[in-house]
Amino acid sequence: MDDLSIECDLLVVGGGMAGMSAAAWAAERGAVVIVVEKAAATGGSAVLSGGVLWTASSAEKMRRYGAGDPALGQVVFDTYPDAVAWLRRCGVGMSLRMDVLHGQGYQIDIHGWIQHCQSLVEQHGGSVILETETLELIRDGTGAVTGARTRHEDGDVTVHAKATVLATGGFQASSELRARYIHPNARDMLLRSNPVSDGAGLRLGAEAGGEVAGTNRGFYGHLVSEPNRWDDERLFVALSQYHSEHALLLNEAGERFCDETLGDHTNTYETLVQSGSRALCVWDARVHEAYATVPVVSIGVPLDKMQTAIENGGKGVVAETVEAIGEFAQRQGFDGPAVQAAIETFNRTLREGWETLSPPRTEDWRPIDKAPFYALVVHPAITFTFGGLTIDAGGHVLTPQGARVPGLFAAGADAGGAYGHGYAGGLALAMTFGITAARSAGWA
Template sequence: MSDHHTVDLLVIGAGMAGLTAGARAVRDGLSVVVVEIGGDVGGSARYAGYAWTAPSHEVMERHNPGGDPSLKRALVDRFENGITWIRSTGVEVKGAQPVLSFGQGHQFDTHHYVDTCRRIIVEAGGELLLTTDTERLLLEDGAVTGAELRTSDGTRRQVRATSTLLATGGFQGDMDLRNKLVHPSADRMELRSNPHSRGAGHRLATAAGASTGLPGAGFYGHLIPSGVPFADPSDFVDLSLYYSEHALLFNLLGERFTDETLGDHLTTMALMEQPENRGLLIADARVFRDWVVGSYVEGAVAVDKFALAGRRGGRIGFAEDLDELAYLPEEWGYDGPAVRAAVERFNARTAAGADPVPGRRLDRLPLDQPPYYVIETVPAITFPFHGIRIDDRARVLGEDGEPVQGLLAAGSDTGGLWYRAYAGGIASALVFGLTAADTATVRATSGRGNRG
């Protein structure tokens, strides 16, 4: 086994968080090694296109009350500095624009960004190791001092580091961890992310004494048509039924069970709690015109998701009027008359200005413009909210609540920020990737001072 000289920062995972940290660190003069299990950098960031979050502490608290207060505050306070950092790399970032009903963010080319970060790291003398697995962290007197690696040809080596950052992207690719920490039926969900995020960060951290949580925190994902597997990464956006925020969603009993307008990403978690984790998403002509074939956010390419689901073999239905909703195909297993009656009740209450049950915070218009468009939908997972606990300096916390010396984490490996709520995964990876680099810089500088 070959040894590597001690570097200032070892980054495990070359996605948004890891590459951001590595690029920032080398610009600050640190020596850096980046390890990636896949054959290329970027991870799930290559499928994104926006960095966004809540624009204020008040908005963050309203939409994510169960999240860790210090992490929420750090994300809001440091977000604009993160956008400034992206621009400093030469990547174009567009002006601020609204995202969802409450967020604010910026569109940018994430492909260009992750490739630029890679170039910054390599040109500064940093080392990038692709198709390399991290087998274990090195521990000395309770502190993490690097890691033991194994390359694709079986060669093992040790990299010693003053700071080690875990940024492997979560554990959504590991079915056992999904079922244990997300939901007992989580293995049924399609994977809406890169396939390499299989819990390496979680396992490495817990073996080093890290704490994880929060229990029952949920996951980030979106509704997709049932029976339609993802064929390539473009499907992650094209097949996501974002318009569910304006439609009505029914379970197998023909019941609405959540306020759909809170967000497709939250409705996705709610559907996991329903019988067989599937439901019917119903839009009328207004919703179809304004939302199904419209852009989810400004600048996004519009896709007719109803037509796409039909072409790909999904369960779709078309009703000329409200009465036809009662005649759903028997093999689907839904109570058609109950669905029809529920839509009629919803329309009557909203037309009269009364609150429907469940409530409806936004889009309170009736769905009374035929025809009706029906898609059977199921949840898909992007990443879990349960993860490695960190403080607002990106330091991993042990079971005693104190930092595990030398160990940092950022991005989807972390837990605590979101609790059955969500306001921007790219933003979190950006902010805490930069924070991890800054913490590593302080440690490296302090160590050099002590040696001097």
Template sequence: MTKPRTPTIVVAGAGLSGLCAAVSAREAGARVVLLEKGSRQDVGGNAAFSGGLFLFCYDGPDDLTSVTEDFEPGLKADRIEAPPYTRQAYAAELMAMSGGRAEPRLVDELAERSLDTVRWLAAKGVRFTFNRTLGAAVRDGVLHIPPGQVLTCVGEGMSRGFEVIRPLLAYAERIGVEIRWSAPLMEVEVERGGGRVTGAVVGDGGETVPADAVVIAAGGFQGSRELRREYLGPQWETARLRGTRLATGDGIQAALRAGADKAGAWTSCHSAAVDPTQPSPQRSEASPPFPLHGFWLGVLVNRDGERFVDEGPGPWVRNYSKMGKAIMRQPGCEAYEIFDQRTAAKVADEFAGAAVPIVAHTVPELAERIGVPADRLAHTLKTFNNACPAGDGATEDGTREERGTAALTPPKSRWASPLDRPPFVAYHAVAGLTFTFGGLRIDPDGRALGADGTPVPGLYAAGEAVGGLFYGDYPGGAALMRAAVFGRAAGHTAATETEPASRPA
């Protein structure tokens, strides 16, 4: 007589997607072994270094307050107005920002499952709040929430993301997930002849952990100089990391050797503008180089003193992840964000972190201090100022959205106000590499797919190890949402569709 054996699911990577997969599989009744390449101080992957942003669908205020009733100071109001952000709008935005290349099934499932997954995270102890820098504002006693408002975790600055990880880790340990630290995944073992997954090879010693299924959630390859050079280009080999140094593509490579197929934009990445003096992150509770998100309030110039990008194509949270790539294409792979007194205080308070500004009272003085040709910088700013709308459309803080330049290349599509109120302020900016876009092909339930489009038996993937959703750019908050949605899906699928072997009673 035999009795069913509880399936063993191995999850590689203790970031957001890995923790969601582990918790979901454990809640579905599986024994779960969670492997983390780093020590306990490295828990959280890229999510730990993020701003804790989540983009999800909602029908109105009731959906938002079902997730949180926490408000940052000054945002509490008598009433909330929140136009719907529908599944169709979410999918359309992500498809548009991918240039139509994102996998439609993954896009649809991300949108469909987003609200329920945020509620699931909140039930595990993750606390969310409304954030004014992302568009929420109180007017006449009413809190106005723009469509697509991104909620953030309760916390400070760019360390908010760790406040997603902290409660999830505690919950995982409480429900019996077995976590092995300093245990990198080396190989995924499969039956001879390309059968199903049978285990995971761990560490330099080659220990094998028998498993009925393996979930790859070990991140992308931004931590590998060799893979950056091969796929992103030689200029990225020495790029400053904003994300975890431990995501070196090991999980992706192991899955490819086990029969999974590639997907997505292997030559693209998330890369924000950052202060070059700030160190790359180490421990997961440390803040990463603060992204210089104020670009939309001023102009970006290269070392030749010339503009090279539209600084205001839309809300900053929808565009910051491509500014680093634009900078990387400039001479010396560097640039300067320039502001005047209309917006300098707002930038310093909300969008510059610990970066030290360069201040000058005249344009020639500014050019000398940042090391660009004075005549070119003067011409650039004069041309830009002349292209900005004139008259009473100007606002004191320069943040009126509909203001775009006229007959200027490249344009500044929104928030265009002249830079003519000294002293001028500049921030030195370089590209900060957060994560790569290329990864493994999956279906909406997290199954890893082979080149023929069929699932690799017993192999699953989630998070930044997955390709097919993000290409040139993506809306802010969709990355953590992707990690949680597909991590949760992969863990549940692995636990519920696995048929473990039997053993004598």
């Protein structure tokens, strides 16, 4: 029997925040859209998040804290107001403005938004097809992408489309790709994300002539305490040690290895590349009260991070002296005397010669000297990747020679380069480039 063949204006591969936003934007402007999603439900990693749509509060902060391709970061910053205005026009639930890391944002009804996007697609004659794998993109004689061959348990379907957007969510679920494109230690990194974003978009794009440069090793993640189980998505936030940016991070040799104040998401990469791919996170009573028991955003649930970590298998200690912290570190395979000396040297340097501190700190020069002291062994966990297909500011997928692959666009984590060693909002990245890809494909 011949494979089924269907036609549409826009094919979107992936039903997360980026893909559904691209699909809904185009559908609202008259396109017939087919969304193909490998998972059993739409939403991807977005519906596992707290639903906070935020980004850098200025173009300068985007360049500093996003730390990726300036032109792509500018797209996120410039398109963010359009995204917020669209959400409001669609009646999506939204909080008042809130401070988030190095920017500003709103908590949105993320589940409601994904459902609204699907409704828009269906109202305009399109479909969202679940549990369907995209096997390959198809091209015409000129090399233009004209759709894809897909596989569902009911049979194979060829989708013909005027334009195709890849938005499969990155490659964080592939241990092989993590090791290749991020760091060898990343092969065994914990996954705090959906389990289906395994690099399919990168493979499809590369097979169609797009470039995966593989030079962007950045990713978004957090340092987590050691879990005795990792099958409950609620633990992704509960065990994340966001307050590491106010603490000290020491490697197995008992040495500081990064500017902790750049953010827990940046500390996660720095920890990944250390010996043993772990660190000792050390803080004091001041940090504990101000940061380790307070949610990172106002809509979060207050948790005592040390207590929660220990209850779920973490290795940590609360002690009255720095010497006791060193003894604990020794038992965990760290150089205990070096840990004690590092804490004491850090405190003395901040009082007597902060300008000589190495590595330096960009923020928070207060010493860690108020008992009790806290120490927790932490490990990197990944949410989504920053490297992907090379794109231009319009979301067009580019060849290694810098030419556009006709008919092919990428959005969200499939589009590499907007962020580098930093971070300025995952939902914002996904939604703004979803909008941008749909605009560039013809639905401005």
